[in-house]
Amino acid sequence: MALKLADVIAPPADVREKDYLWTLNFGPQHPATHTTLRIVLNLDGEVIVNSIPDIGFLHSGFEKLGEHLDFNQYVTIVDRMNYISPVANEIAWHHSVETLLGIDLTPRCQYIRVIFSELMRLHDHLLCVGAAALDLGAFTAFLYAFNQREKINELNEWASGQRFHPSYTRVGGLQRDIDDVWIGKLRAFIKQFPSALADVTGLLNRNRIFLDRTRDIGILTREEAINRSVTGPVARASGLVRDLRKDEPYLAYKDFDFKVVAAKEGDCLARYLVRMEEMRESIKIISQAIENLPSGPVNASVDERMVLPNQLSVYRSIEGLIHHFELFMTNRKWKPPVEEVYAATESPNGELGFYIVSDGTGTAYRARTRPPSLVHFALFNHLAQGHTISEVAPILGSLNIIAAELDR
Amino acid sequence: MALEDFLGDNIFVTKLNDIASWCRKNSLWPMPFATACCGIELMATGASKHDIARFGAEAFRFSPRQCDLMIVAGRVVMKMVPVLQRIWLQMPEPKWCISMGACASSGGVFDTYSVVQGIDRFLPVDVYIPGCPPRPEQLLQAVIDLQDKIQRTGTVLGSEFDRRIRPEGPRPLALEVPQELQIVAPGNYASSNRLVPGSCHNSQANLLQGLSGLKGENLS
Amino acid sequence: MSEEFPPVLQALAEAVSAEFPGRLLSRTSFRGNLRFHVCPDKAHEILKYLKTRGGFGMLVELSAADYLQYPDAEDRYGVWYCLLDVENGRRLIVKTKANDPDPTLDSVVDLWEGANWMEREVYDMYGIVFRNHPDLRRILLPDEFVGHPLRRDYPMRGKGERHNFPVLTRAEG
Numbered sequence: 001m002a003l004k005l006a007d008v009i010a011p012p013a014d015v016r017e018k019d020y021l022w023t024l025n026f027g028p029q030h031p032a033t034h035t036t037l038r039i040v041l042n043l044d045g046e047v048i049v050n051s052i053p054d055i056g057f058l059h060s061g062f063e064k065l066g067e068h069l070d071f072n073q074y075v076t077i078v079d080r081m082n083y084i085s086p087v088a089n090e091i092a093w094h095h096s097v098e099t100l101l102g103i104d105l106t107p108r109c110q111y112i113r114v115i116f117s118e119l120m121r122l123h124d125h126l127l128c129v130g131a132a133a134l135d136l137g138a139f140t141a142f143l144y145a146f147n148q149r150e151k152i153n154e155l156n157e158w159a160s161g162q163r164f165h166p167s168y169t170r171v172g173g174l175q176r177d178i179d180d181v182w183i184g185k186l187r188a189f190i191k192q193f194p195s196a197l198a199d200v201t202g203l204l205n206r207n208r209i210f211l212d213r214t215r216d217i218g219i220l221t222r223e224e225a226i227n228r229s230v231t232g233p234v235a236r237a238s239g240l241v242r243d244l245r246k247d248e249p250y251l252a253y254k255d256f257d258f259k260v261v262a263a264k265e266g267d268c269l270a271r272y273l274v275r276m277e278e279m280r281e282s283i284k285i286i287s288q289a290i291e292n293l294p295s296g297p298v299n300a301s302v303d304e305r306m307v308l309p310n311q312l313s314v315y316r317s318i319e320g321l322i323h324h325f326e327l328f329m330t331n332r333k334w335k336p337p338v339e340e341v342y343a344a345t346e347s348p349n350g351e352l353g354f355y356i357v358s359d360g361t362g363t364a365y366r367a368r369t370r371p372p373s374l375v376h377f378a379l380f381n382h383l384a385q386g387h388t389i390s391e392v393a394p395i396l397g398s399l400n401i402i403a404a405e406l407d408r
Numbered sequence: 409m410a411l412e413d414f415l416g417d418n419i420f421v422t423k424l425n426d427i428a429s430w431c432r433k434n435s436l437w438p439m440p441f442a443t444a445c446c447g448i449e450l451m452a453t454g455a456s457k458h459d460i461a462r463f464g465a466e467a468f469r470f471s472p473r474q475c476d477l478m479i480v481a482g483r484v485v486m487k488m489v490p491v492l493q494r495i496w497l498q499m500p501e502p503k504w505c506i507s508m509g510a511c512a513s514s515g516g517v518f519d520t521y522s523v524v525q526g527i528d529r530f531l532p533v534d535v536y537i538p539g540c541p542p543r544p545e546q547l548l549q550a551v552i553d554l555q556d557k558i559q560r561t562g563t564v565l566g567s568e569f570d571r572r573i574r575p576e577g578p579r580p581l582a583l584e585v586p587q588e589l590q591i592v593a594p595g596n597y598a599s600s601n602r603l604v605p606g607s608c609h610n611s612q613a614n615l616l617q618g619l620s621g622l623k624g625e626n627l628s
Numbered sequence: 629m630s631e632e633f634p635p636v637l638q639a640l641a642e643a644v645s646a647e648f649p650g651r652l653l654s655r656t657s658f659r660g661n662l663r664f665h666v667c668p669d670k671a672h673e674i675l676k677y678l679k680t681r682g683g684f685g686m687l688v689e690l691s692a693a694d695y696l697q698y699p700d701a702e703d704r705y706g707v708w709y710c711l712l713d714v715e716n717g718r719r720l721i722v723k724t725k726a727n728d729p730d731p732t733l734d735s736v737v738d739l740w741e742g743a744n745w746m747e748r749e750v751y752d753m754y755g756i757v758f759r760n761h762p763d764l765r766r767i768l769l770p771d772e773f774v775g776h777p778l779r780r781d782y783p784m785r786g787k788g789e790r791h792n793f794p795v796l797t798r799a800e801g
Contacts, residue, residue, distance in 0.1 A: 028491055029441065031470040036443045036488065056768035057488045058443055061520030063753075064777060064784050076517060083445035099659050127448070146455035153452075164449060164541050226686045226714055229742025240714065247717050338699060339658045342689065342710055342721060355708065357693050366693040370710075378745040404444050407768055487770050489793045496796065521777050521786025522769070529791065532798035572798035 021049055026392065028057045034131055035403030039380065039392070046388040051381045055374075055406055062408040066367025070333055071097045071171050072308070074367065079165040081369065082405040084127045085120035085348045087156070090169040092345040095250060096354035099343040100336050103172045103306055107294040110252040112178060115186070115289050116159075116168065117251070117345075118282040122193070123152050124348035124400070125233075125275040132272065132397030133204055136213050141203045148196050151189050158182050171334070172307035173299030183290060190287050197279055204272070214268035218383035218395040221266055228382070229375050232350025234399060237274045238266035244346035255292070256285045268398040306334060333362025342370075349373060349400055373406040429562030432476070432502065433555040436465040439475035439499065441492060444482030446509040446541040458544040463551050472498040477554070479547075480531075483511030485522045489530055496531055502566045504558070506550050507533045510540045528577035633662055637720065640682050648674055663721045671724040672734035675709060679739050684711035684720060687740035692726075692750045696780040704728050705756055709736070726756050735761040753778035 027038035036057040042050040065077050071094075078089040091113050098105065105113075130145030153163040159178055160166035168175050204210050220230070222239040235242060243260040245253040261277040263270035299307045308327060313320030326332045338360045344353030350372030357366035376399045383395050412421060442450050453460050460466050469475045472495045484492055496505070507527055510516035513536045515525035527533065534557060535550045542550075561568045633641065633655060641664065645652045651670040656663045666674050678684045689710040695701035703725035711720045726733055735758035736743045747758045748767040755776040758764060766773060773789070775782055 028488065029470070029495060035447070056766075056770070057485065057491070058483070059485055059487065059768040060483055060518045060523045061777065061784070064520055065518070068784055080445055080517075084448060102659065143456045146452060147457065150452065150455075150457045163543065164445065224741075227741045229687050229740065231688070242714065337658075341659055341661055342708075344688075351688060353689060353710075355689065355691060355710075357698075359698055365698060368691045368693070370689040370691075374745055374749070375742060378742065486790050486793075493794070493796055520784055521782070522790060524790055524793075530793050530795050532796065569798050575795045575797055577795070
């Protein structure tokens with residue numbers, strides 16, 4: 001149970017401020033942060049009175065780079081933003097770019113992107129759940145989760161050539177089409193995944209230590225979730241049922257039958273349960289998508305001069321070569337309207353949006369990311385006040401903060 | 409050899425340096441300084457499929473005082489460099505450093521205002537791993553290479569480190585920036601304001617004095 | 629550019645114009661993004677009106693851009709507030725502006741707590757000061773940092789700040 005400060009025998013206020021409280025520095029290098037962040041905790045014995053998060057230990061100038069790299073080049077950078085679900089970032093970035101350029105994707109491309117979005121949701125939630133369990137002492141769940149993540153990495157590698165940062169999407173399409181071997185691998189993955197998930201569930205859902213350390217810890221109410229701009233699984237665990245896949249369907253999400261998972265409690269356990277259940281829904285979406293995968297090209301029509309031509313036409317035809325040249329020369333590239341656009345997708349962590357300001361060249365004038373991790377970490381002080389210091393780890397674990405996205 | 413014949417099969421004759429290096433190389437205790445994407449591959453290396461325990465280096469310790477191998481995984485930015493140096497100084501001798509990934513080794517794709525263009529500019533590095541991020545197999549290979557290096561060069565008193573008195577990284581970039589364009593370095597440490605041409609490395613005492621500004625109470 | 633605002637938002641725009649005469653400069657739309665451009669002096673009041681009367685209970689995103697080299701730009705900084713009506717799923721972007729030498733806006737932290745860190749980030753990156761912000765400090769860059777790196781006149785490779793550190797040799801430790 002959360003201890004409130006008033007429950008503790010409190011000294012007079014002036015003493016409390018000066019001598020009684022003491023300060024503990026948590027991070028920037030600490031195992032339970034997973035990433036690089038720092039929290040200065042003000043403690044009354046074991047109880048957190050106040051906490052001052054300090055971030056920026058991984059601030060690498062992503063948004064400055066976005067103003068210097070063109071729409072296809074920048075995808076390698078957004079990959080490294082939320083690095084535990086890289087393709088979800090790529091899809092979000094190119095969703096914004098395609099909204100700006102007004103490109104309609106082919107059905108096959110939409111389906112493949114949906115499959116990758118959901119694979120990345122598994123990728124993200126597996127690490128989040130596994131690492132949160134690891135911090136609470138359940139090492140086996142972490143090993144089971146990483147075993148599945150390795151399988152997803154293999155799928156990435158087969159599709160794109162890189163196992164961790166695939167850079168798989170391109171403006172109006174994909175780097176290349178998937179093949180039958182990949183589909184076979186994906187089917188095998190879907191088949192074995194539920195039993196692996198059941199293993200993790202069996203390890204954690206009735207684990208007394210895990211339950212005691214997450215139930216009623218870090219409660220976020222629905223009103224506070226709205227007030228503090230929270231999205232994604234964290235918001236859904238607090239009863240704020242919003243999922244862009246249902247509410248503002250992008251890609252081909254309206255074709256699929258799936259449920260939006262939500263809970264009312266808003267504590268760390270609810271966030272864990274929502275993530276576990278979302279993985280089951282993701283598997284449902286992937287199996288529907290792979291069974292109904294449309295045939296046809298993966299790249300949008302080349303006539304619009306927006307999409308890269310395929311390799312064969314670059315080498316064998318003069319038109320293809322010129323077209324390729326036009327998109328790659330620094331003074332040519334795309335001709336987007338001089339406009340601004342905000343478009344968002346439901347990334348595993350919440351609403352991941354890009355606000356692009358375009359000055360009519362092939363490079364964004366301003367590429368602003370709406371990072372869910374920043375919004376969620378801003379919650380930390382609100383959630384942690386009144387809890388003991390041992391509860392910092394479950395709260396951080398349930399918020400799933402990724403420093404590269406937090407600091408950019 | 410006559411001596412070995414005399415001692416029999418159960419006793420093995422070697423040099424003190426070799427036996428010390430042999431012990432050290434097979435029980436490396438890594439300190440995972442994981443900042444970004446490479447940290448996840450570092451976790452994957454420790455997890456079930458790749459299993460770094462096969463090379464005697466599975467005991468990840470997050471306390472620098474219990475470690476002898478620092479694996480810097482991920483980019484290091486200007487706010488993090490003092491932390492990194494402080495952790496390196498806290499590690500007991502003998503110690504080694506692996507720079508994992510393109511960002512830690514050279515800045516990688518992040519040629520921006522805040523990212524340090526290679527930690528070797530400010531810290532001695534023993535093994536570099538290319539890749540963005542490197543595969544777990546590459547990290548395992550780096551551990552094997554480091555073990556080889558320890559066996560070849562290691563001495564029982566660590567005297568091989570004493571000779572490395574010059575900075576080993578590339579030339580400081582600061583000298584390429586015109587003086588009037590430079591701005592004062594971030595961080596509350598007086599000794600490192602600006603690199604003066606000609607004095608490429610400061611003494612450890614200066615550094616520690618400067619780092620003392622990093623303590624938590626200043627921030628609140 | 630040609631999309632029409634839905635009737636609810638049109639009525640809301642008229643109500644805002646009536647409440648704050650001359651402060652709603654224009655309405656634009658582009659591929660589903662519906663935008664109100666408002667005067668900075670009444671931006672806070674208009675946002676409060678939109679929250680209380682318009683039902684936009686959630687601030688999804690707040691950030692800024694520096695229009696220094698933008699074609700035909702009149703104002704240096706543009707700040708946007710992406711609002712969301714949680715009950716009806718409507719979105720609205722409110723844009724306002726700020727100018728040198730003293731770019732200042734009213735903070736909206738009293739309306740949405742979520743704006744706290746986003747405004748700090750804008751302050752850090754662009755130097756736009758938010759009046760009445762409870763805790764306006766640098767967030768991503770160190771407190772001692774000089775300059776605002778996302779301004780267009782700041783060089784991408786910085787001004788030498790990334791290599792002003794002491795060098796450790798192996799013999800030293």
